[in-house]
Amino acid sequence: MPNNRIDMVDALRGYALLGLFLVHCVERFELYWLDPMPDPWFDGVMAVFAGKSFAIFALLFGFSFATIMANERARGKDFTLRFIWRLALLFGIGTLHALVYRGDILQVLAAVGLLMIPFDRVRSDRALLAIAFLLFLQIPLLARVGFAGSADWASASPYFFGDTGLGTLATGSFADVLNINAGPGMTGKWSFYLETGRVLEVAGLFLIGMVLQRRKLFAQAAQQREAWLAIAAAGAGVWVLLSLIEPHILPPGSDAGGLPMQRQAMEWFTGQWRALSAMALHVSLFVLAWHSPLGRVLATLAPAGKMTLTLYVGQSLAAAPLLYGFGLGLFDDFSSAQLVGLGLATFAAQMVLAELWFRHFRYGPLEWLWRAATRTDFSLPLRAK
Structure with a gap:
């Protein structure tokens, strides 16, 4: 099957992932809102990326849906x-x-x-x-x-203006975090998106x-x-x-x-x-x-954009033990500037790992699992030929 991916779209998705990650970093993966204290670094990241990176994700989600449906129609399938x-x-x-x-x-x-x-x-x-x-x-x-x-x-x-158990993330055990996020945290998230x-x-x-x-x-x-x-x-x-x-x-x-x-x-x-x-x-x-000549620089974002699902989930799984109470609890030990620097360094490492991964594999780990499960065909080749 020919590869009809658009590298530019992958790079744009990688750019959105970078922006979203930096927003999460200065928000300390939600714990900033326990005691909001804005500063120029926080304000700068939010001004550039907050709401915009998420919107790019949604835009590209619709684009990908239309691409998948059109490709299947071209094969005579629904x-x-x-x-x-x-x-x-x-x-x-x-x-x-x-x-x-x-x-x-x-x-x-x-x-x-x-x-x-x-x-x-x-x-x-x-x-x-x-x-x-x-x-x-x-x-x-x-x-x-x-x-x-x-x-x-x-x-x-x-509803999300009230107490949704955010403080538990800072002080609770891992079991406490799972419990509060499954209840008030989940409800509060949906309240935010709806209201x-x-x-x-x-x-x-x-x-x-x-x-x-x-x-x-x-x-x-x-x-x-x-x-x-x-x-x-x-x-x-x-x-x-x-x-x-x-x-x-x-x-x-x-x-x-x-x-x-x-x-x-x-x-x-x-x-x-x-x-x-x-x-x-x-x-x-x-x-x-x-x-333009900048395209060669932007192209370095494409591998990250091809495995956005894996990297997006991976960012949280790495940040939670670093910042939350059940781990090192460092959410209030970093300045916003330090978190931006840490976010940029972490994302740069993810870009390198993604580029190395695609030298040997066709899909990111979660991308392969999602694709194979969608088609209920786990013989889908993961390794590149």
């Missing part, structure tokens, strides 16, 4: 049921991962990914883009803004990713430079516009007599649009740089 099984497997991997690291995103991608199945039958790209825009409008958040002064549900604090509008955002990004695949904006990126320049300009323009108007459209805060959740909901709304516009700029600049 991969729908098999893809549902593929998502169920990913949800299982994510659930196990979330027991150790409650910030896991695999569960969310897998569960929301089911929505792509019916939309795969929508052949109009304009219809998909229109639906994505409606999802990005975040009607539930805007409803909370509008009804915050008259409806209890709109003024109520989200901040992240689920709708992810669904919209899946649809955008599907359109990118259909329009061959990645596969034929060199021939579609003008389109990527337009996306970059649009992303920058929306970001600048939001930065200018946001102070004028936010409701007053509680210190000025306003309703806390009314302002918070609007901040989530504008924050999503700033992250989306910045993500569009990140992706377009990456694509444009790929087709």
Whole structure:
């Protein structure tokens, strides 16, 4: 079977993994939120990568779905049921991962990914883009803004604002961590994704990713430079516009007599649009740089991007014993600058290991397991020929 992977997409996925890892590092794998104390290093990493790296993952998840379904259709097969099984497997991997690291995103991608199945039958790209825009409008958040002064549900604090047992990660045993993450931690994670509008955002990004695949904006990126320049300009323009108007459209805060959740909901709304516009700029600049002399440097990210699942889970399994109470408990011993340096060094090591791995193997370890289990064919060759 020919290899039709797009190296640029693998490298972009590796870039997103790097950004997500650095965010997790300065967040001390959630423990930062026990006593938030921002500093320039924390603020810098969050400004560059928070919300953007996750959005790139969601975008590429939709792109990969459309690629898999198109490839199977070209072979005369319907991969729908098999893809549902593929998502169920990913949800299982994510659930196990979330027991150790409650910030896991695999569960969310897998569960929301089911929505792509019916939309795969929508052949109009304009219809998909229109639906994505409606999802990005975040009607539930805007409803909370509008009804915050008259409806209890709109003024109520989200569940994840309460105690979800975060302190247990800092002081508890490994069994305590598993138990708290399986209960309040899991519920709090889903509360965050649902109540901040992240689920709708992810669904919209899946649809955008599907359109990118259909329009061959990645596969034929060199021939579609003008389109990527337009996306970059649009992303920058929306970001600048939001930065200018946001102070004028936010409701007053509680210190000025306003309703806390009314302002918070609007901040989530504008924050999503700033992250989306910045993500569009990140992706377009990456694509444009790929087709320049910088492409050779960016290509070093591709091996990590080909085994993102393995590296993503591996990062948490290495960080938890380092930072959490059941291990060395060093979450409050590092500065943000040190954590950024440690994150960069760790990711550089992962890049080297990934490059060495692919000299001998076709897939990453978890990637092979996921692929083989999806096809229920464990004779799938792992070693490269």
